[in-house]
Amino acid sequence: MISKQPFGDLVAVVPSDTLKLTVNFGPTGSKKEYLIDAKNQRGLYITADGNLKIMSSNGNDETLAVTAGTYLEMMVKRVYATGTTATVYAAIDGIGQVP
16 A cells, blocks of 8 residues: 655656666766665656556556656556656655665
């Protein structure tokens, strides 16, 4: 169940066909990639219209037509590079750095 409490931050998603949900986070010029997992993921915020191809939390691939300003209260394992044309941010509570 997704908490109705406010989330901690919005961070840009790095779409990937091979990595789990990854985001860029940090000061401008020194951004690092971080993995987002179910413990700290709250949803996805769309900032530009397009298609969003995801792997759902139960492992199914889905492609959604999304519009800017949409907040999707869902947890995903991956946002694919191939098939995603929308700009996506993750609503998170915390992050863990990619090794």
